[in-house]
Amino acid sequence: MLGYAGKFLEVDLSNSSFKNTTFPKEWLMDYMGGRALAAKILSERLIHKWEKVDPLGPENLLFFMTGPFQGYFPGGRTCVTGKSPQSNGMVGSTVGGEFAVELRCAGYDGIIVSGKAEKPVYLFIKDSDVELRDAISVWGKDCKQTEALLNRECRKLLAERYPRVGVWKQPAKLYIGPAGERSVRPSAVIAKWTHAAGYGGYGAVMGSKNLKAVAVKGTGPLPEVADLEKVRRMIDDVCKGCYSNVMWRRYGTGGGGYSFGADTSSEPVRNWQEEWHNQRSYGVDQFENKVWVKPAWSDFGCPTNCLKISCIRAGKYKGAISDNPDYELQAFLGPNLGLFTPEENVYLSSLIEDLGMCGIQGGSVLGFAAELFQRGVLTKKDLAGLELKWGDVDAFAVLAKRIAYREGIGDVLAEGTHRAAIKLGKMKGKNLLPYAITGKGISIGAHGIRSGRDFSREIGYACSVQGGDHTSMTDLPIDGWGSEIWTIFNDSAVMCIFTSFSLKPNFRYEFYNALTGQTLTRKGWLQGGGIKTLEIQRALLLLGGPDLTWNPNADDDNPERFYEPLPTGPCKGQAADRASVQEKVKQYYSQAGWDQNGIPTSETLTKLKLEYVDESLKRLRS
Amino acid sequence: MGSFANLISMFWHIAGLQDIVCFSKLSRLIGTVLETSFQKEGARKLGWNSEQENNAIWISREFSKCSGCRKCEIACSLQKENKIWPEASRVRVFMLVPGAEFPHLCTQCEDYPCVEACPFNALGVNKDTSAVVVDAEKCTGCGKCIDACPGKVPHIHPQTKKVLICDLCGGDPKCAKVCQEGGWNCLKVVKRGDHEFKLYSRTPEETSRNLATKMYGEKAEEFM
Numbered sequence: 051m052l053g054y055a056g057k058f059l060e061v062d063l064s065n066s067s068f069k070n071t072t073f074p075k076e077w078l079m080d081y082m083g084g085r086a087l088a089a090k091i092l093s094e095r096l097i098h099k100w101e102k103v104d105p106l107g108p109e110n111l112l113f114f115m116t117g118p119f120q121g122y123f124p125g126g127r128t129c130v131t132g133k134s135p136q137s138n139g140m141v142g143s144t145v146g147g148e149f150a151v152e153l154r155c156a157g158y159d160g161i162i163v164s165g166k167a168e169k170p171v172y173l174f175i176k177d178s179d180v181e182l183r184d185a186i187s188v189w190g191k192d193c194k195q196t197e198a199l200l201n202r203e204c205r206k207l208l209a210e211r212y213p214r215v216g217v218w219k220q221p222a223k224l225y226i227g228p229a230g231e232r233s234v235r236p237s238a239v240i241a242k243w244t245h246a247a248g249y250g251g252y253g254a255v256m257g258s259k260n261l262k263a264v265a266v267k268g269t270g271p272l273p274e275v276a277d278l279e280k281v282r283r284m285i286d287d288v289c290k291g292c293y294s295n296v297m298w299r300r301y302g303t304g305g306g307g308y309s310f311g312a313d314t315s316s317e318p319v320r321n322w323q324e325e326w327h328n329q330r331s332y333g334v335d336q337f338e339n340k341v342w343v344k345p346a347w348s349d350f351g352c353p354t355n356c357l358k359i360s361c362i363r364a365g366k367y368k369g370a371i372s373d374n375p376d377y378e379l380q381a382f383l384g385p386n387l388g389l390f391t392p393e394e395n396v397y398l399s400s401l402i403e404d405l406g407m408c409g410i411q412g413g414s415v416l417g418f419a420a421e422l423f424q425r426g427v428l429t430k431k432d433l434a435g436l437e438l439k440w441g442d443v444d445a446f447a448v449l450a451k452r453i454a455y456r457e458g459i460g461d462v463l464a465e466g467t468h469r470a471a472i473k474l475g476k477m478k479g480k481n482l483l484p485y486a487i488t489g490k491g492i493s494i495g496a497h498g499i500r501s502g503r504d505f506s507r508e509i510g511y512a513c514s515v516q517g518g519d520h521t522s523m524t525d526l527p528i529d530g531w532g533s534e535i536w537t538i539f540n541d542s543a544v545m546c547i548f549t550s551f552s553l554k555p556n557f558r559y560e561f562y563n564a565l566t567g568q569t570l571t572r573k574g575w576l577q578g579g580g581i582k583t584l585e586i587q588r589a590l591l592l593l594g595g596p597d598l599t600w601n602p603n604a605d606d607d608n609p610e611r612f613y614e615p616l617p618t619g620p621c622k623g624q625a626a627d628r629a630s631v632q633e634k635v636k637q638y639y640s641q642a643g644w645d646q647n648g649i650p651t652s653e654t655l656t657k658l659k660l661e662y663v664d665e666s667l668k669r670l671r672s
Numbered sequence: 673m674g675s676f677a678n679l680i681s682m683f684w685h686i687a688g689l690q691d692i693v694c695f696s697k698l699s700r701l702i703g704t705v706l707e708t709s710f711q712k713e714g715a716r717k718l719g720w721n722s723e724q725e726n727n728a729i730w731i732s733r734e735f736s737k738c739s740g741c742r743k744c745e746i747a748c749s750l751q752k753e754n755k756i757w758p759e760a761s762r763v764r765v766f767m768l769v770p771g772a773e774f775p776h777l778c779t780q781c782e783d784y785p786c787v788e789a790c791p792f793n794a795l796g797v798n799k800d801t802s803a804v805v806v807d808a809e810k811c812t813g814c815g816k817c818i819d820a821c822p823g824k825v826p827h828i829h830p831q832t833k834k835v836l837i838c839d840l841c842g843g844d845p846k847c848a849k850v851c852q853e854g855g856w857n858c859l860k861v862v863k864r865g866d867h868e869f870k871l872y873s874r875t876p877e878e879t880s881r882n883l884a885t886k887m888y889g890e891k892a893e894e895f896m
Contacts, residue, residue: 121756148742155758198895201768214815216827217776217876219759220767242770269830271749271757282750293854343887344771346856348741353854355739359771361888369891371771 051078052276053118053565055159059180061173063259064108064165068180071162079568083117083159084129085142085541086583091162092132092140093586097666101595105135105251106233106258108166114224114264115160116150117544118565121272122281124288125546126151126350128224130239130247132255136411136466137490138598139591141250141516142541145224146349146357147241150544152222155268167260172225174204175266176211185262192404193227193240194371196263200225204265218267225263226253227406229454233257235466236411236453236493240403244357244373245349248408249492249519251466276567284561285351291552292353298551299346302356305334306377306496307384307395315619316497316504318386320424320440321417322487322611325498326619329390337374337392347373354549360396367397375399375409378520381496382413387420388440401447405454414493415453415467416446421485427478434458467493469598484610488518490591490600495520499612501621507532508626509634512606513642515587521547526634528641535580542579582658584642585650589663592649592670602648606635720799728802728864729840730780731848733872735883737858740765740773744847744859748838751846759830762838763847763859766876769895772883775847775859778804778825778838781870786837789820795837802864803840811835823873 057070073091081087092111096103103109115129128150134141153161156177163173170185187203188196201220208218222241229237230253237253238246247253256262275281292299310317311327319327330336337360338345344359362370375383375395383398384390402412422428423438430437434452438445452460462477463470471486487494489511497506497520510523514534522541525532540547543562550558559570594600612626639646643654649671655664720728742758742765749757758764763777780802787795787804794810795817797803813833818826826837838845848859874882877896884892 151758194895197770214813214818214828215830216815216818217824219764219876242767244770269759271753271755271760274755278754289854344736346737346739347771348739350742351746352739352741353743355741359887361891363889369889371888371891 051075052567053273054078055116055154055157055273057158059158059161059175061161061163061180061182062165063163063167063171063182063261066167066182080579080582082539082542082562082579084115084144084544085131086538086579087160087542088113088115088129088131088142089140089583089586089590093590093663096133097590097593097663100133100590100593100666101599101669103133104596105133105138106254108164108259110255110258112163112252112255112259112261113160114149114153114163115544116154116158117542118562119543119545120150121154121350122275122285122565123543123545123549123561124285124292124351124353125549126352127544127546128153128241128247129541129544130224130252131250132252133590134250134252135233135235135254136249136251136468136492137517137591138594138596139490139515139517140587141492141519142522142538143239143247143250143252144541144544145239145241145247146245146546147222147224148350149222149224149241149264149266151272151350152266152268154272155270156266157268157270161264163259163261166258170231170260170262172200172263172265173261174207175264175268176208176221177267177269188225188262189231190228193225193406194243194404196225196227197223197243200263200265204267208267221265221267223263223265225406226256227404227454229406229464230254230257231262231406232454232456232464234407234454234456234464235469236408236415236464237406238408240406243371244399244403246403246408248410249516249521251408251411253406253408275565277564280564281561284557284564287557288549288553289353292549295354295551298356299354301334301338302354302358302374302548303377304337304358304374304380307337307380308333310377310381310496310504311385314503315501315616315621316499316506317381318417318487318496318498320388321386321421321485322498323421324618325500325616326621327385327390329385332380332384332390332392341392341396342374349546352546352549356548360392362393362396365393367393370397370400372396372399372403378496379409379413382410382417386413386417386496387443387446389443394443398443398446398450402450405450407450407454410495411466411493412450412453414487415463415470416449418467418470418485418487419449419459419463420446422474422482427480427482428459428474432459466491487609487611489514489609490517490605491598492517492519494518494609499608499626500616500624501619502624503621508608508631509638512608512631512635513638515584515591517591524638526637526641528638529576534584535576538580538583539575542583581643582660585655585658585660586663588642588644588650589667593666606648607631724799725864727800729843729845729861730802730864730867730869731777731838731840731845732860732862733775733777734858734860735774735879736886737856738765738774739856739858740767741854741856743850743854744775747846747850751841760836762836764827766880768876768880769884769892771887772880774879774883776823776825776876776879777847779823779869779872780804780864781822781873782868783870785820785822786817786826789816791816794835798839801840801843804837805839806835806837808832808834821873822870824875825873
């Protein structure tokens with residue numbers, strides 16, 4: 051099919067075997083790629099035994115997916131997914147970088163990894179030459195070291211094997227750090243030091259499979275498309291739209307650390323006890339003038355360059371390097387921990403990224419622990435001498451390392467905020483879940499709902515099939531602008547939304563059609579791949595297991611904290627309205643074709659020709 | 673080099689150009705007679721008349737402004753291959769250290785060592801643009817030009833197995849155009865003038881180390 055490389059690479063780590071696979075054209079037409087296609091493949095293969103599949107066991111499948119947009123639509127991203135060790139459902143997580151472009155140039159639309167390697171390995175792909183290599187030289191290394199070592203080793207291999215073709219560029223790489231190696235659930239799949247597929251915990255899945263990294267060099271062209279001239283014109287339109295967005299290009303999300311506190315009052319402050327701050331020390335100008343050493347950093351084809359690079363060149367935190375940090379890390383490794391300076395934020399972001407942890411999930415579990423310390427639930431003794439006070443960046447750094455290496459209390463916190471709340475609650479004889487600001491096991495992104503001023507909505511997290519994932523929130527009506535159906539499109543096409551703000555609603559379908567020669571419309575996606583993926587992901591989320599399952603009646607809800615009135619700021623006193631949320635959740639059920647218990651109905655699934663999903667959901671209905 | 677005849681030729685040349693830019697640099701030129709006459713040697717080798725020399729362009733490069741977006745690679749491969757094909761692009765963005773991205777492309781050395789090194793006379797110089805041109809019929813992909821290039825810039829096309837060298841798009845380089853459109857200003861078309869072009873031809877390793885050290889200080893050595 052036009053717009054596709056034409057095959058997928060399947061890797062079985064248990065017996066070091068590879069094969070090329072194709073999927074029916076109807077699957078590609080319906081599900082496109084990325085998140086949606088992975089949901090289809092994953093459910094076809096594992097839904098019949100989903101509850102028994104340990105996300106951190108060899109039977110789980112790990113997907114590295116591209117989509118037809120990759121390489122053409124400005125902004126490089128790769129979708130990483132599988133059964134999530136955080137939600138026990140499936141989370142389509144995407145990460146920036148050139149990996150998808152290299153993979154498509156190597157001739158693959160995606161990689162599906164199964165099994166578990168006997169010892170640490172990394173996957174090295176040069177076009178159709180695929181091999182598993184001993185990862186002894188990189189296992190245990192942090193992410194910055196891993197990037198350097200893999201570059202050196204892979205470029206040496208390329209030069210030896212393919213001599214006299216000139217100097218080889220770096221291959222694109224995805225890798226894990228020490229946290230992923232130890233299957234720490236809040237760990238991420240990392241690219242380019244600082245880019246992370248964080249939601250879902252797929253760094254832990256890679257670690258559980260003894261897969262340290264995937265490196266790929268593709269020397270072919272991008273797959274042929276249906277109408278190149280039109281695609282080129284449309285790329286220009288995307289770029290022009292971005293170029294006119296001057297301030298967005300200049301700051302990216304780097305202004306968020308201040309503005310989501312001061313203006314929208316929706317930023318996690320001290321583990322969401324507050325959502326407002328107006329600390330001038332945390333202004334974007336402070337980041338720009340104090341720590342940004344590169345004012346524009348882009349991934350493949352990107353006109354926005356929302357990323358910047360920060361480096362601390364003097365003082366206590368000298369040598370710390372991160373990106374902006376972007377808003378999420380500014381929030382979670384900043385005000386969320388009572389930190390309000392760029393230097394502390396960059397230092398902690400740099401550390402978290404080196405360890406291969408997700409800044410959101412990692413920052414959330416650090417904030418959770420600090421609140422327990424504030425409340426006397428966790429003691430200095432529990433923390434092996436650590437006083438985990440708000441604003442003490444050094445204490446948080448120590449704890450982050452203990453989590454990544456699963457030392458002492460870190461071993462419990464390494465299970466992620468939700469599971470740690472359950473475990474510690476049992477140890478302490480207390481209900482600690484009210485302090486875990488999560489949705490379906492996934493710590494909620496840094497966009498609170500209480501102020502009503504942010505883009506997050508009342509049921510955005512409660513009804514998302516990806517739980518607390520702020521990039522996959524949903525809203526009523528199901529065909530409205532805020533619906534999750536459209537985020538599924540973005541993660542499946544696979545496209546970056548930070549280059550797409552200026553586009554008309556139909557632009558992405560026209561772009562898809564110009565690439566593939568199909569005739570997809572917005573309505574077609576809504577009634578086809580979009581809704582089908584939503585139903586599949588919902589089914590997998592509800593089947594859950596093996597360690598946790600979700601009860602829609604209790605868990606399709608906001609964290610308890612969002613019902614507590616905001617204590618400070620311009621929206622003081624505001625909180626989510628429980629009755630309104632419950633009412634909207636029920637409406638959402640009905641619009642999504644789910645029954646009163648939130649389970650997709652047989653009628654819905656049959657209409658969508660998802661009988662195999664319906665068959666498995668019978669286990670829930672009985 | 674540096675001979676009296678060269679010196680005379682140089683001044684004749686400059687006077688003949690009537691170019692204010694060149695005049696403004698007169699004092700500097702006199703101070704670096706050796707180097708400059710060496711360049712003029714290169715120019716004469718091209719058989720340039722003053723008009724041609726005046727029209728000749730160069731792509732100036734300011735690596736610390738590179739965002740790593742690879743739009744130059746995309747534009748180049750679309751122009752030359754009618755495809756997006758990073759490995760077949762004449763300009764290649766290296767990222768041996770994240771953040772230290774830069775476009776690696778031919779700098780049109782004054783003495784064209786690649787052209788000299790080709791055993792098959794497959795390389796030549798376009799007199800209007802100063803660009804190295806490849807005669808694909810004659811190129812065997814032997815790689816001698818790569819060895820001769822101080823920056824190891826040329827590389828072999830992954831499919832045709834012929835060498836790839838920037839030809840300045842015949843005087844309208846698409847890489848610089850997209851870089852300018854985006855306002856990055858890393859690649860910019862300027863008059864060729866009398867710069868020490870060969871200085872800019874450095875290996876990706878050397879440039880990466882320079883840029884990374886400039887950004888990250890001593891920490892950079894860990895990333896190489």
